[in-house]
Amino acid sequence: MADSAQAQKLVYLVTGGCGFLGEHVVRMLLQREPRLGELRVFDRHLDPWLEELKTGPVRVTAIQGDVTEAHEVAAAVAGAHVVIHTAGLVDVFGRASPETIHEVNVQGTRNVIEACVQTGTQFLVYTSSMEVVGPNTKGHPFYRGNEDTLYEAVHRHPYPCSKALAERLVLEANGREVHGGLPLVTCALRPTGIYGEGHQIMRDFYRQGLRLGGWLFRAIPASVEHGRVYVGNVAWMHVLAARELERRAALMGGQVYFCYDGSPYKSYEDFNMEFLGPCGLQLVGARPLLPYWVLVFLAALNALLQWLLRPLVLYAPLLNPYTLAVANTTFTVSTDKAQRHFGYEPLFSWEDSRTRTILWVQAAGSSAQ
Ligand SMILES: NC(=O)C1=CN([C@@H]2O[C@H](COP(=O)(O)OP(=O)(O)OC[C@H]3O[C@@H](n4cnc5c(N)ncnc54)[C@H](O)[C@@H]3O)[C@@H](O)[C@H]2O)C=CC1
Numbered sequence: 001m002a003d004s005a006q007a008q009k010l011v012y013l014v015t016g017g018c019g020f021l022g023e024h025v026v027r028m029l030l031q032r033e034p035r036l037g038e039l040r041v042f043d044r045h046l047d048p049w050l051e052e053l054k055t056g057p058v059r060v061t062a063i064q065g066d067v068t069e070a071h072e073v074a075a076a077v078a079g080a081h082v083v084i085h086t087a088g089l090v091d092v093f094g095r096a097s098p099e100t101i102h103e104v105n106v107q108g109t110r111n112v113i114e115a116c117v118q119t120g121t122q123f124l125v126y127t128s129s130m131e132v133v134g135p136n137t138k139g140h141p142f143y144r145g146n147e148d149t150l151y152e153a154v155h156r157h158p159y160p161c162s163k164a165l166a167e168r169l170v171l172e173a174n175g176r177e178v179h180g181g182l183p184l185v186t187c188a189l190r191p192t193g194i195y196g197e198g199h200q201i202m203r204d205f206y207r208q209g210l211r212l213g214g215w216l217f218r219a220i221p222a223s224v225e226h227g228r229v230y231v232g233n234v235a236w237m238h239v240l241a242a243r244e245l246e247r248r249a250a251l252m253g254g255q256v257y258f259c260y261d262g263s264p265y266k267s268y269e270d271f272n273m274e275f276l277g278p279c280g281l282q283l284v285g286a287r288p289l290l291p292y293w294v295l296v297f298l299a300a301l302n303a304l305l306q307w308l309l310r311p312l313v314l315y316a317p318l319l320n321p322y323t324l325a326v327a328n329t330t331f332t333v334s335t336d337k338a339q340r341h342f343g344y345e346p347l348f349s350w351e352d353s354r355t356r357t358i359l360w361v362q363a364a365g366s367s368a369q
């Protein structure tokens with residue numbers, strides 16, 4: 001991208017561009033990347049809203065493809081200046097097999113890296129996750145940690161294992177020579193729990209509350225804090241990192257950055273109530289209504305039922321041993337590394353993020369009735 005940014009029009013590729021985060025990255029690029037000449041949206045499932053984007057000045061190319069297919073990835077990457085790789089299988093509910101999770105998240109990422117090297121794409125931003133760090137299998141809290149905090153990142157679940165391996169592949173690829181002789185420059189962004197317009201888990205909580213007459217029942221102590229970050233700010237961090245990666249390659253190349261903004265530190269359930277409360281739901285109980293050991297039993301029962309029913313039907317409730325353990329372990333970040341390295345400041349205030357999310361939940365809920 002050495003030519004003058006104003007003159008040269010750039011080609012971006014967003015993998016997973018029809019996902020919850022991916023859609024916000026696509027729209028943010030169209031709004032805030034003036035050098036954009038072509039935006040390629042690569043996803044296994046293409047959504048109809050992509051068509052409305054094709055009427056603007058930027059050429060939007062929708063590519064239906066699978067990141068596990070190396071030749072499809074190479075064809076999509078060829079000619080791109082920047083790749084933002086958000087495609088992934090975000091499954092902690094047992095919907096997909098461990099092998100499939102690994103195939104998509106690890107082999108898919110390997111395919112993206114090799115495509116950049118083979119076709120000469122120099123800049124790669126990877127959507128990693130807080131889960132690469134924790135919570136670990138020992139339930140150790142990560143309290144106001146940052147990218148340099150020492151923490152025993154021990155995982156057994158397929159999802160965090162796959163994200164950790166994929167992130168390592170991306171960071172190790174930094175500096176590899178790409179076709180044409182220039183170095184590949186990579187970085188990885190680690191969002192904590194993302195919320196905002198399009199968050200399906202939030203929608204599921206809302207619909208569950210509607211089914212229960214407007215009540216949700218506390219399962220996790222209010223003292224267990226979970227870091228959350230607004231999807232618009234995560235998208236903005238991706239766009240900014242992609243833009244600055246060339247200019248600040250020596251500083252940013254091979255680095256990881258937690259995604260953060262002004263969202264308050266609360267328990268997962270209390271944070272959700274910031275949006276579900278104004279939508280009419282109430283969280284019952286100042287403390288968990290059930291003893292933790294009962295929740296552990298119910299989570300284990302869900303896992304057993306999922307295994308027994310799998311030949312007949314997919315049973316994938318929110319409560320399982322992994323989600324209970326994660327929800328019950330404090331994980332919050334406090335960092336300014338992205339600000340120091342590439343000038344990131346959240347684009348959306350907490351108040352704005354909250355309002356946008358409430359409006360979306362209300363609309364999603366009314367469409368459910
Ligand atoms: N949702 C969250 O709270 C967090 C998500 N992340 C990461 O952000 C990224 C995006 O996550 P979400 O938007 O939440 O998930 P999502 O499931 O909404 O989006 C993922 C997108 O990737 C696409 N995809 C999946 N497998 C594919 C394949 N084999 N080939 C091509 N496309 C494929 C899906 O169709 C979907 O559009 C993921 O890498 C995830 O690990 C990281 C931290 C938190």
Ligand SMILES: CC(C)[C@@H](O)CC[C@@H](C)[C@H]1CC[C@H]2[C@@H]3[C@H](O)CC4=CC(=O)CC[C@]4(C)[C@H]3CC[C@]12C
Pocket residue numbers: 090092128129130131192193194201219220226268269318319320322323324326327
């Ligand atoms: C049923 C109750 C115990 C309820 O409180 C369970 C909530 C549970 C579904 C969520 C609690 C923490 C969430 C995870 C966290 O935000 C970190 C994540 C990072 C990612 O990369 C993907 C999503 C997730 C694993 C997220 C998933 C949902 C929770 C486990």
